[in-house]
Amino acid sequence: MNSVDVIVIGAGPAGCMLAGEIARTGHSVVVLDKRDGVSPHSRAFAVHARTLELLDTRGLADDLIATGTITHTLSLWRGASVDLSRLRTPFPYVLVTPQVHVDRALETYARTQGARVERGVTVTGLEQDDAGVRVRAVSSDGTEQTWTAEYAVGADGVHSTVRGLLGQAFPGREVLRSMVLSDAKLDRPPTDAITVNVGGDCFAFLAPYGEGWFRVIAWDRRAHHRDDAPVELEEVRGLLQRAMGTDYGLSDIRWYSRFACDERQVEQYRTGRVVLVGDAAHAHSPAGGQGMNTGIQDAANLGWKLAAALDGAPNVLDTYQDERHPVGKMVLRTSGLTIRTMTMKPAIVRRLRQRLVSALVRRHFVSDLVTRTFSGIGISYARGRGDHPLVGTRVSDVRLTDGTVADALQHPGFLLVAGRGDDRVQAPVPVVRRADDGPSILVRPDGYIAWAGDHTSREWRTALSRWTGSTPATADAG
Structure with a gap:
């Protein structure tokens, strides 16, 4: 039997960020993941300003920024955009980089801090009582394992095994089916760094990876494919043509996937000694690229609180639900509003709403609100009665006599x-x-x-x- 302070199930960005946060305090932590290695293919591609601020406090931002493309402008349909350079942050932009780079950086961080990462291990059972948590698992060679800890965390994604073992409902609904995700080579790429546009019955989104490669997210109202149906190059070319008015010289696809877009959130992020983070706790549309970022920020919030609980302050864990559940709810609301603006029927109502949004974002105060929301730097937590107005806000614009x-x-x-x-x-x-x-x-x-x-x-x-x-x-x- 193996014993540690905390068991984390899931070695994605949220799980590895959390493991590193716990391990850096001197507590023992293991990460169990059913995959044999980091997947080279992933849905996330955007790292927002608040996430970069957090990673910078762990010495991780500079190396990650070197892997991607920086964009200061987000184009919204034709003729409208928001200016990210107005954000008051050291990182006034979106970093576009394949999630694999984030995965590798955070797994390295977890291991460097002293966390164990065990791959090829599938969790099959979970029990808890007042004394702790027991997790049963089986390795890829069929060997059965048992782990005990004071706390366990489910960071195992939308189809979370931990959430199922807890009997936690995942209320919500499916928003869109058969969304297309692909990495495509464009020989005549757009001049705007990130581009979004809507056709009569489809939309497409482009984000640059560099060297002519782009992440493409697209949807066709008329398509009703199964999620495991192949994506053909001509299908992507047609969607770009209809949504953007051009296929930008699409010449190759090196990876593709289909997925359904859901909006779901558990009611309680914590069940006794077991806590959920990231996609295991909330799922939402990819609009705004907030999913991975929200999970990493969940982990940063939870990590030091788990360490405090291990050190004798268990009530601090209650504040994880208090602070992060409203954030998850806000992300569902903002990403849902964005996707509905792009897909609502009838077409004339959709066009009118798009024109209204385009007119609004040309006003600086609206544009600033939008960018603060999607970047995460506008997130703050409730403060107590009599507290200073700065309490609950992120630390920013503070100059020190020495260092930062x-x-x-x-x-x-x-x-x-x-x-x-x-x-x-x-x-x-x-x-x-x-x-x-x-x-x-x-x-x-x-x-x-x-x-x-x-x-x-x-x-x-x-x-x-x-x-x-x-x-x-x-x-x-x-």
């Missing part, structure tokens, strides 16, 4: 950013100094602000003890 907040957050745990000119601070967490006139802030490991104010009031110690389970006396030490 992203660099400082590479150290596991909380970070205290002391206001400029304040007296020397003694604390049980790393302390850095502001170079601007902002307040002192206590930053969570996921980059959100847990407290803000005058650090000499000692209120930050109460906030730290509330999140970590340490006593105020412990927080005063150091």
Whole structure:
């Protein structure tokens, strides 16, 4: 029998991000995945600003950015676009890169931090009680395994085995069937980096991978193919022609898939000692490219909280549901609105709505709202009564006397950013100094602000003890 602190089922981006987050705190974690290796084919392709900010705090952003194409503009139908360069972030763009690069980066991160990643292992059973969790599995050679842990996490996708073993319903509905996904070579590519357009009864989306290769997502209202039906080059060419008015010189397809677009979300992300993250907890349309990003951000939120629970603060886990379930619901709503705008009937109503949206996004305040929503930098969490307005927001625009907040957050745990000119601070967490006139802030490991104010009031110690389970006396030490 194998025993660890946390078992993660699923070695995709959310699972490996989570494993790395737990392992970096010194706790033992294993990742079990039924696949023998990282899949070279995947649906996700966009890494948004908030995800890049998180990855930057773990030293992962620069290498990942080098694998892809940066785009500052998102074209919406003909004649409308949103300007991502207006985002107030070090990453005012979308990074377009095949998910395989994200998968590899995060699996390397998990292993480097000390997590075990066991591939070719299929989970067959799960039990839990007050003492912990027991997971049964079988390896690819038929060997049966049993793992025990204090907590387990299902990060095993839309068709989650863990969710099924928990008996968790996955309420929602199918939105579209037979969507086409492919990597295509375009000899006359569009000048816009990311392009979306709608035809009379279809739509198409293009995102550049580089060297003439594009990710293509397309849909035909008239098509009713099974998800396992092959995708022909002529089918993709025809969809591009109808939706875009040109096939952009489509000459080759190196990979394709079909899939159904669902909108679903579990009611409870946590069932006792078992928690769900990513697509195991929520599924939605690919519009906006938010799926992988939401899963990685789920993991960043959950990882340090699981570590806190292992260290004696189990109630902190309740805040994972409180903070991330509303985010999942928001993603379902925004991606659903986008896909419905593109596919609604009758055609004249669809065109009128598209013209209305196109007119609105030309206004900066609307465009900024759209980009903040889809990029994730607009996400904030609820704060308590009497808390500073910064509490629950992501840390941003903070200049330090030495280094950056992203660099400082590479150290596991909380970070205290002391206001400029304040007296020397003694604390049980790393302390850095502001170079601007902002307040002192206590930053969570996921980059959100847990407290803000005058650090000499000692209120930050109460906030730290509330999140970590340490006593105020412990927080005063150091």
